Structure formats: C-alpha cells, structure tokens
Amino acid sequence: MWTTVCELKAIVPGTGVCALVGDAQIAIFRPHADDTVYAIANIDPFAEASVLSRGLICEHQGELWVASPLKKQRFRLRDGLCLENRDYSVASYAVRVSDGRIEVQN
Amino acid sequence: MAKTRLIVVGNGMVGQRFLEELCEKGNPAAFDITVFCAEPRVAYDRVHLSSYFSHHTDEDLSLVKPGFFEKYGISVLVGEAVKQIDTAQKQVHSNKGKILPYDKLVMATGSYPWVPPIAGSAHHECFVYRTIEDLNAIESAAKQGKSGVVIGGGLLGLEAAGALKALGLDTHVVEYAPVLMAEQLDRMGGEMLRRKINSLGVSVHTSRNTVNIAMHGGRTGLHRLNFADGSTLDTDVIVFSTGIRPQDTLARYSGLFVSERGGIVINDQCVTSNPDIYAIGECASWHGQYFGLVAPGYKMAQVAADHLLGRKELNFTGADMSAKLKLLGVSVGSIGDAHGRTPGSRNYIFQDDQAGIYKKIVVSPDGTKLIGAVLVGDVDDYGQLLQMKLNDLPVPEHPDTLILPAYAGAKPAMGVDALPASAVICSCFDVSKQRIADAVAAGCHTVAAIKAETGAGTGCGGCVPLIAQVLNAELAKQGIEVKNHLCEHFPHSRQELFHLVKVGGLKTFGEVIAKHGHGYGCEVCKPTVGSILATVHNDYILKPEHTPLQDTNDVFLGNMQKDGTYSVIPRMAGGEVTPEGLLAVAQVAKDFQLYTKITGAQRIGLFGAHKGDLPEIWRRLIDAGFETGQAYGKSLRMVKTCVGSTWCRFGVQDSVGLGVELEHRYKGIRTPHKMKFGVSGCTRECAEAQGKDVGIIATDAGWNLFVGGNGGMKPRHADLLASDLDHDTLLRYLDRFLMFYATTADKLQRTATWLESLDGGIDYLREVIVDDRLELGAQLEADMAEVRAKYECEWKATVEDTSQHARFAHFINSPAHDPNVQFVPARAQHRPASPAERKIIPIKPVETV
Numbered sequence: 001m002w003t004t005v006c007e008l009k010a011i012v013p014g015t016g017v018c019a020l021v022g023d024a025q026i027a028i029f030r031p032h033a034d035d036t037v038y039a040i041a042n043i044d045p046f047a048e049a050s051v052l053s054r055g056l057i058c059e060h061q062g063e064l065w066v067a068s069p070l071k072k073q074r075f076r077l078r079d080g081l082c083l084e085n086r087d088y089s090v091a092s093y094a095v096r097v098s099d100g101r102i103e104v105q106n
Numbered sequence: 107m108a109k110t111r112l113i114v115v116g117n118g119m120v121g122q123r124f125l126e127e128l129c130e131k132g133n134p135a136a137f138d139i140t141v142f143c144a145e146p147r148v149a150y151d152r153v154h155l156s157s158y159f160s161h162h163t164d165e166d167l168s169l170v171k172p173g174f175f176e177k178y179g180i181s182v183l184v185g186e187a188v189k190q191i192d193t194a195q196k197q198v199h200s201n202k203g204k205i206l207p208y209d210k211l212v213m214a215t216g217s218y219p220w221v222p223p224i225a226g227s228a229h230h231e232c233f234v235y236r237t238i239e240d241l242n243a244i245e246s247a248a249k250q251g252k253s254g255v256v257i258g259g260g261l262l263g264l265e266a267a268g269a270l271k272a273l274g275l276d277t278h279v280v281e282y283a284p285v286l287m288a289e290q291l292d293r294m295g296g297e298m299l300r301r302k303i304n305s306l307g308v309s310v311h312t313s314r315n316t317v318n319i320a321m322h323g324g325r326t327g328l329h330r331l332n333f334a335d336g337s338t339l340d341t342d343v344i345v346f347s348t349g350i351r352p353q354d355t356l357a358r359y360s361g362l363f364v365s366e367r368g369g370i371v372i373n374d375q376c377v378t379s380n381p382d383i384y385a386i387g388e389c390a391s392w393h394g395q396y397f398g399l400v401a402p403g404y405k406m407a408q409v410a411a412d413h414l415l416g417r418k419e420l421n422f423t424g425a426d427m428s429a430k431l432k433l434l435g436v437s438v439g440s441i442g443d444a445h446g447r448t449p450g451s452r453n454y455i456f457q458d459d460q461a462g463i464y465k466k467i468v469v470s471p472d473g474t475k476l477i478g479a480v481l482v483g484d485v486d487d488y489g490q491l492l493q494m495k496l497n498d499l500p501v502p503e504h505p506d507t508l509i510l511p512a513y514a515g516a517k518p519a520m521g522v523d524a525l526p527a528s529a530v531i532c533s534c535f536d537v538s539k540q541r542i543a544d545a546v547a548a549g550c551h552t553v554a555a556i557k558a559e560t561g562a563g564t565g566c567g568g569c570v571p572l573i574a575q576v577l578n579a580e581l582a583k584q585g586i587e588v589k590n591h592l593c594e595h596f597p598h599s600r601q602e603l604f605h606l607v608k609v610g611g612l613k614t615f616g617e618v619i620a621k622h623g624h625g626y627g628c629e630v631c632k633p634t635v636g637s638i639l640a641t642v643h644n645d646y647i648l649k650p651e652h653t654p655l656q657d658t659n660d661v662f663l664g665n666m667q668k669d670g671t672y673s674v675i676p677r678m679a680g681g682e683v684t685p686e687g688l689l690a691v692a693q694v695a696k697d698f699q700l701y702t703k704i705t706g707a708q709r710i711g712l713f714g715a716h717k718g719d720l721p722e723i724w725r726r727l728i729d730a731g732f733e734t735g736q737a738y739g740k741s742l743r744m745v746k747t748c749v750g751s752t753w754c755r756f757g758v759q760d761s762v763g764l765g766v767e768l769e770h771r772y773k774g775i776r777t778p779h780k781m782k783f784g785v786s787g788c789t790r791e792c793a794e795a796q797g798k799d800v801g802i803i804a805t806d807a808g809w810n811l812f813v814g815g816n817g818g819m820k821p822r823h824a825d826l827l828a829s830d831l832d833h834d835t836l837l838r839y840l841d842r843f844l845m846f847y848a849t850t851a852d853k854l855q856r857t858a859t860w861l862e863s864l865d866g867g868i869d870y871l872r873e874v875i876v877d878d879r880l881e882l883g884a885q886l887e888a889d890m891a892e893v894r895a896k897y898e899c900e901w902k903a904t905v906e907d908t909s910q911h912a913r914f915a916h917f918i919n920s921p922a923h924d925p926n927v928q929f930v931p932a933r934a935q936h937r938p939a940s941p942a943e944r945k946i947i948p949i950k951p952v953e954t955v
C-alpha cells in the first residue's frame with residue numbers, strides 16, 4: 001500500500017524529514033534539489049532514539065548515506081545498511097514521488 | 107603443460123576463501139577449476155546472517171567480488187551438488203547427472219544443523235538457522251505466529267533468539283544444560299547472561315529436556331513442547347539450534363576416513379586419507395577435533411592452497427577458539443580455558459550485579475600466564491586479554507587489576523608495542539602485527555586502507571580497535587606525517603579552504619565544492635565548510651542553502667540529547683541574571699516540563715525539550731529579554747566571571763562589567779571549535795580564567811591577557827600573551843587573536859591544541875598579535891568588525907521566520923510528539939527512560955492541542 005506523506009517541496013534539498021506511516025517512524029531524505037528521495041527507518045539502532053532524519057547526508061564509496069546525529073554511524077540511504085556494523089542496519093522502504101507528492105510503501 | 111583439473115565441492119565461506127588464496131596469490135593459469143555449489147547462490151557471509159533480516163539483500167552478504175569467477179575462468183555450478191566421488195576413476199557424479207574428472211579435489215562442504223530425534227521435530231513450523239533459505243522460511247512463519255521458541259541456548263541459539271525477537275515474536279530459549287552457552291561460559295558467567303537476556307524480554311528456560319513436540323493448535327500456540335519434568339511450553343514457531351555436525355556423508359560414501367566424532371580426517375597439510383583430496387572448513391576433522399568457527403577454516407584454506415601450489419612450509423596447527431560476540435545486545439567474550447579446568451589454575455573474578463557485568467580471568471598455576479577468561483556485559487578488555495594469552499605475555503603482579511573497573515585505579519596498559527611482530531592481530535584473516543606494519547610502510551595510512559590491503563578487520567570486525575592502535579603506533583614510529591586533507595571530497599586543509607573561500611568570495615557549499623572539491627560532500631567537510639562560511643560571512647545559518655551543512659546541534663539550534671530531545675540554554679552574559687529573568691525561565695521550564703540544572707558552564711540549562719516545542723519555548727524566552735546562549739555552536743559559549751571589584755573586598759577591576767562586554771562583543775561568531783572566556787577581578791582567580799581559551803585577570807594597572815587554556819579532556823593552563831593592558835588595547839589584541847585563530851586553525855581544533863601546533867608557540871603568537879610583525883593586525887581587526895556587525899540572535903530570526911517552524915515538527919505529516927520520547931522520575935524532576943524502560947506503546951497519531 002502506498003501512503004502519501006507530504007509534498008516534495010516540504011523537504012529542504014539536502015535534508016530529511018520524519019514521517020509517521022502506520023506505527024512506523026520513517027526517515028525520508030531528499031539529497032538533491034531534484035525528486036530523488038529515499039526512505040529508511042528513523043530509529044537510530046545504537047541509541048534507539050528516533051533521530052536519523054536529522055542526520056547529515058554524506059557520500060562515501062560512491063554512495064549516499066546519512067550520518068546519525070547522535071554518534072555519526074552511517075546508514076546507506078538506498079537500503080539502510082550500516083557502514084560501521086552491518087548488524088545494526090535498519091529497514092528501508094520503497095518511496096516515490098507522484099504529482100509532486102511523496103509516497104511511501106508500507 | 108596440461109592444466110591441473112581441480113574440483114571444489116562446496117562454495118561456502120571457506121571454499122570461497124580457498125579459491126581466493128589459490129587464484130590471487132598463486133598461479134590460476136595452472137588450474138582448470140570447477141566449483142559445485144549446492145545452495146542456490148554463491149558464497150555469502152554466514153557470520154552476519156542475521157543482518158539479512160534487516161535489509162534483505164543477499165548481495166550485501168555476498169563474499170564473491172564482482173567478476174571473480176570470470177576473471178579466473180572458474181566454472182561455478184550453482185544449485186548443483188556432488189553426490190558421489192569415484193576415487194578409483196577420479197571423477198565425480200553430480201545430482202544433475204554430470205560426470206566430471208579431476209586431478210585434485212577439495213572438500214569444503216561445511217556442516218549441517220543437528221536436530222535431536224524428538225517426536226514432532228519434523229513439523230512444518232520447526233526450523234534450523236544456517237542458510238538464507240532457512241531465514242526466509244522463519245520469517246514467513248513468524249508473520250503468521252505470535253510466539254517462538256529456540257531449542258538450544260548456545261551461541262547460535264541466542265543469535266536465533268535475537269532474530270525471533272526482532273521479528274516481533276514473544277521469544278523463549280529452552281536449554282538442556284543448567285546454563286546458557288555452556289561451552290564458552292562458566293556457571294556464573296552463564297547466570298549473568300541469563301539475567302541480562304531475561305531483562306530484555308526473552309524468557310530463558312534452562313535444565314529443560316524436551317521429550318516431544320505435540321501439535322496443539324490452541325490459542326496459546328500451534329505447538330506444545332513437553333519437557334521431561336512434566337512442564338510444557340506453547341509456541342507457534344520452533345527453531346532448533348542444538349549443535350552442528352560436519353557434513354561428511356559424501357566423504358563417508360566415497361571411502362575417505364571419517365573421525366569417530368564426525369568430520370573428514372585431515373593431516374597438518376589438510377590432505378585426507380586420499381592424497382589427491384583435501385578437506386577444509388567445518389567438514390574437516392584435525393586430530394579428532396572439528397571447528398565450528400570461520401577463522402580456523404580460513405587458516406585451512408590457506409594451508410591447502412599453499413600445498414596445492416607446491417609450497418609446503420605452512421601447516422595447520424590447530425586453532426584458538428576464543429570468541430567475542432554480541433548476542434541480543436549483550437556483549438560476551440570467552441578466551442581459552444574459560445572453565446578453569448587446568449589443574450591448579452587460579453581464578454580472579456569481578457562481578458557487578460547492578461550493571462550486569464561479570465568478568466573472570468584464569469591464570470596458570472605458577473601465576474605467570476593468562477590461560478583463560480570469561481567476560482559478560484563488558485568486553486572492553488577482550489582484545490588485550492586475548493593478545494596476552496596468545497603471545498604468552500607476562501601477567502602483572504596483581505592479575506585482578508586486568509579486569510577491575512577503571513575507577514579502581516590505573517589499569518596496567520599493555521600497549522601494542524609490547525606485542526611481538528608475529529602476534530596475530532586479526533585471527534579471521536591470520537594477519538600479523540608485522541604484516542600491518544608492512545602495509546603502513548607501503549602507504550596504507552588509514553584503517554580502511556589496511557583493511558583493503560590485508561583483509562584484516564573485514565571478518566568479525568573484533569580486531570579493528572587493535573588495528574587502529576597498531577596503525578597509530580607505526581605512523582608515529584615511521585615519523586609519517588598524516589596528510590591533513592579535509593576528507594575524500596577536498597584535497598585541502600581547513601586553513602587552505604578558509605583562504606580560498608575568503609579570497610574567492612564564495613558564499614555557498616555548492617560553489618565551494620564545485621570550485622575546490624568534488625562529489626557530494628560528507629559529514630566532515632559539510633560542517634567544516636559551513637563553519638568557514640559562517641565565520642567569513644556570518645550569515646543566518648538556517649538559510650535553505652546552509653541548513654544541510656550544519657552539524658547535529660546547529661540544525662535545530664540546540665544540543666540533541668540521547669533520546670532525541672534538546673537542551674535549551676539562554677545566554678546569561680557574564681553569569682548575570684535578573685530575578686525577573688529567573689522567573690521567566692522557571693515558568694518556561696514548568697510549562698514545557700523541562701529538567702533544570704545549573705550547567706558546568708554556570709548557566710541555566712533546560713533539558714528534554716521536544717523539537718516541536720523549541721520555537722515556542724524560545725519565543726517566550728526572547729519576549730522575556732533572553733537570547734540564544736549558543737551552547738550548541740562552535741562559537742563563544744560564555745564568559746565566566748567572578749563578582750570582582752563591584753562587590754568583592756579584594757577585587758581591583760570590574761570583572762563582571764568586562765565579562766558582559768566581551769560576551770556581547772564576540773557572541774555569535776563561528777570559530778573552528780567552541781571558545782570559553784574567563785575574567786577574574788584579582789589574582790585569586792575565582793573565575794578560573796587560566797583554564798579558558800581566553801583568560802583575563804585584573805591587575806592594579808589594568809588586565810593580564812592569557813590565551814590557549816583548556817579544561818575538558820586534556821586540561822592546559824593558558825599562556826600569558828600580554829600584561830597590564832588598558833581596556834582598548836585589550837580589545838584590539840582580542841580581535842586580532844580570535845580572527846587569527848579562526849583563520850588558521852584546523853577543523854575542531856581548540857585554541858590550546860592550535861597554540862601547541864604553532865611553530866614558535868606563544869612567542870610567535872606574541873610577535874603576530876602584539877608586535878604585529880606580519881602586519882596583519884589592521885586586517886584582522888577589520889575582519890572582526892565586519893562579522894561582529896552582522897550579529898543577530900539566530901533564535902530570534904528563527905522565531906520570526908515562520909516558514910522555519912514546519913521543520914521543527916517531529917513528524918512532517920502529524921502534529922504528534924515523538925512517542926519514543928518517554929521520561930521517568932528522577933530525584934525531584936525527571937530523566938529520559940532507558941530503552942529497556944521504555945514501553946513500546948503503539949503510536950496512534952494523537953492530536954496535540
């Protein structure tokens with residue numbers, strides 16, 4: 001099921017936001033000014049705090065990650081893989097933009 | 107010469123490792139290689155199998171580098187198993203009817219999970235935990251069920267329990283023995299582990315012998331486990347983790363010698379009873395023993411490959427079975443003779459029930475050597491203890507100091523220098539200290555480069571801290587200066603970039619990276635460039651083009667706390683605050699339920715603010731006359747003052763007056779790191795000014811100016827820069843000093859470390875600031891005047907710019923607060939609930955009023 005979350009333009013390019021989809025807190029990132037978006041779980045698995053959407057988006061190994069705002073562990077935007085310790089990887093969600101609105105699959 | 111026809115049976119972790127050893131270090135052209143891979147996919151990382159549940163992409167677990175098989179012309183038969191080896195004809199028969207001849211053959215068939223012959227264990231919802239297929243099956247069963255039981259409380263069983271818990275099942279572990287992980291832990295260690303696991307919500311049932319499993323179908327679960335003592339347990343999903351057995355069936359039928367306890371018999375060269383057949387990994391039995399860990403298998407892969415290549419010096423000599431693991435979030439370590447079975451051995455034990463820590467070391471009867479250890483709840487000592495055991499290093503006079511907590515006194519530091527060159531740092535890949543030193547000498551100057559070069563640290567990862575230590579020691583030894591490039595995106599130091607930004611008049615990160623860097627940027631260069639832009643232009647940092655650059659705290663203008671809430675610290679320049687101000691702060695604290703304390707910097711800190719409440723909290727504080735204290739910024743924090751001549755009978759100057767003036771003069775300016783000032787009214791130094799970046803002490807004739815002091819991790823007393831200054835000269839020198847620091851320091855360098863890195867130290871600095879030898883003085887003062895003129899309270903700007911407020915809501919699509927934020931009472935106030943205390947409450951978007 002696709003759930004509409006917000007308008008694409010509600011996200012400042014280069015940052016993320018947190019959305020509530022069902023019971024899940026989902027971080028949605030918009031790395032560029034275009035309509036590329038990614039969605040992973042918002043809960044930092046190290047601190048178990050709901051903060052990943054507030055991290056810095058960064059590029060390493062030719063891919064985009066978000067550095068947790070708490071202790072800087074990095075999670076890959078496309079699939080939630082944790083660079084520091086893959087056992088702490090987080091879930092990722094299918095996400096798309098249609099009609100200027102962001103939709104997440106849950 | 108004809109190629110040697112080589113068949114490898116099994117493409118698991120060890121089989122793949124063998125191929126790499128053979129091809130990458132040997133002579134692949136001499137071989138014609140065929141690999142049988144019974145699983146539907148090529149080799150993957152079984153050690154990290156559980157991570158499959160969190161992202162479900164088998165490529166991430168794959169151990170085969172892209173193009174590997176093609177590069178060496180290896181033919182891989184995926185989904186095809188060998189069902190018979192005809193040793194007389196030297197050919198193999200596959201389950202798909204293929205017959206292939208071989209000259210040499212390698213068995214790498216691994217092991218299989220052993221399931222005890224309990225009635226009912228063949229039911230649909232009974233699983234094992236070894237392959238990706240097993241995990242897929244468990245996951246789909248878990249979707250239907252509510253509860254799960256793991257039978258077997260060993261290392262793998264607890265790993266499986268963690269997975270069931272993560273899948274949302276009410277999870278139980280059933281163990282036949284009286285303790286968990288009986289193989290690796292002693293009784294007390296096992297008991298501590300049980301308590302910790304219980305407290306995480308997984309029920310542990312020890313000393314339970316399951317006699318049968320009945321189909322039950324009731325509301326309490328599909329199955330009923332009946333135990334020998336008459337008790338029962340109802341559950342939906344069952345996972346067996348009752349041990350592994352070497353996969354030696356094929357070898358048995360092919361006439362190879364098989365050990366009594368299972369496993370294909372091999373000699374020290376990994377050759378089986380047939381001279382043309384090798385066996386490596388979990389399927390092999392060496393001196394009657396098989397190894398259920400990957401490191402010994404990797405060693406065998408190396409030995410067998412060398413032997414095949416005609417290099418005969420390497421032997422398999424057994425393996426160390428020490429292990430460090432994190433099970434269900436509990437760290438556990440076990441080294442050598444964990445049970446202290448060596449006659450006459452001495453035990454030393456430390457136990458802390460409150461924190462859930464148990465540590466034991468076992469020392470040789472003569473008290474000189476470490477022979478074993480058990481660590482539960484705190485495994486920080488693992489690396490050091492393991493190296494001590496493996497290298498027979500002498501134990502200190504009081505061995506218990508090795509495991510006592512730091513507050514009990516100084517720990518005997520072993521230091522990597524104590525390790526011999528031959529010490530194995532990474533046991534997964536058998537990489538010695540010497541090998542790492544060689545890699546460093548050959549140009550690997552980061553842990554990542556060492557990993558890529560030697561493979562060290564890419565297995566279980568347990569050795570990474572040690573690799574970093576060896577790296578640093580080697581760099582220091584070889585006198586190598588580490589390049590101070592900002593990061594992979596900028597081939598410049600911070601100092602160079604500062605000049606490029608200033609001279610080029612660059613205004614945004616986009617411009618800077620397009621001109622002087624490449625790529626997208628990262629968590630290192632973005633905040634650094636953000637800080638440089640702020641120092642040079644002093645723009646509002648939350649303009650849309652700057653927001654993505656800001657570090658955690660700057661993004662929402664507050665310090666993020668461990669639970670994702672924020673602290674609120676208004677400026678109280680010089681430490682002054684009016685009673686009305688206090689009342690306003692108190693009212694805000696009450697209305698928004700904020701925990702209140704006097705901070706280490708002598709201001710009032712309000713903690714635990716929801717992000718969404720921040721704009722309203724600050725609107726109220728600003729209305730009451732406050733402004734941001736920038737406790738979050740790399741900028742001036744505060745000026746600590748003593749009451750000085752205004753009140754104090756000893757004071758000789760107005761320290762509070764000067765402190766307030768300085769705080770307002772320099773507030774808001776972004777610097778490479780935070781800055782703290784102190785002003786004392788006389789030589790008694792009640793403001794501890796010499797421990798600050800800038801310290802000013804009153805004299806009869808004026809002010810003494812000290813710089814480069816620091817508290818924190820490495821306290822440093824400030825150095826005297828100039829004495830008996832009048833007020834205006836003091837300000838001029840300060841302008842110059844601060845701007846010179848902002849221009850030339852490295853990223854995140856406090857004034858203390860900066861001063862220590864300056865060639866010529868304080869004397870050189872005095873020449874620049876006081877004597878103006880570089881003739882920079884006027885420019886530095888002008889630059890400072892320019893940024894000072896642009897000061898605005900960024901919280902005021904944010905409160906007034908209503909377009910910013912949406913960013914502060916926790917959810918973009920709901921007005922609810924973060925339900926993950928929960929508090930528990932503490933003394934007369936409250937604190938964040940720990941994850942364990944936090945009840946997982948279902949979040950319905952509760953409308954807030």
Ligand code: SRM
Pocket residue numbers: 665666667673675703704705706707708709710711737743744782797798815816817818819820856
């Ligand atoms: C809030 C406060 C503790 C308190 O409740 O009392 C505090 C809290 C933090 N300090 Fe501090 N420090 C606080 C006063 C101090 C002091 C005392 C002082 O300023 O006189 C020191 C020693 C003096 C000094 O800095 O030289 C201090 C030395 C540090 C250091 C070590 C700096 C160093 O150079 O060694 C760090 C780490 C860092 O900055 O890299 C640090 C870092 C931090 C961080 C940022 C740690 C973090 O990453 O979360 C904390 C975040 C602030 C927050 O959550 O609000 N804090 N910290 C104090 C500041 C509140 C305020 O601004 O009013």
Ligand SMILES: Cc1cc2nc3c(=O)[nH]c(=O)nc-3n(C[C@H](O)[C@H](O)[C@H](O)COP(=O)(O)OP(=O)(O)OC[C@H]3O[C@@H](n4cnc5c(N)ncnc54)[C@H](O)[C@@H]3O)c2cc1C
Pocket residue numbers: 115116117118119120121122142143144145152153154155156186187188189214215216217235236237262265353356386387388389397398399400401403431566
């Ligand atoms: C969940 C889990 C966690 C683990 N954690 C750790 C850990 O933290 N540390 C550690 O050191 N070890 C750990 N292990 C053990 C580690 O995974 C094994 O030691 C390692 O995989 C052994 O490698 P292997 O190549 O000998 O066997 P395997 O990796 O099992 O490979 C054998 C392969 O051979 C195939 N095969 C068998 N017979 C045939 C045939 N006749 N024809 C063709 N193919 C055949 C099998 O299907 C299999 O793919 C863990 C294991 C599991 C399951």
Ligand code: SF4
Pocket residue numbers: 748749750751754755756757758761786787788789790791792793
């Ligand atoms: S430093 Fe001097 S003036 Fe300040 S309180 Fe102490 S004695 Fe008084």
Ligand code: FES
Pocket residue numbers: 531532533534535562563564565566567568569570
């Ligand atoms: S010891 Fe496992 S990766 Fe080095």
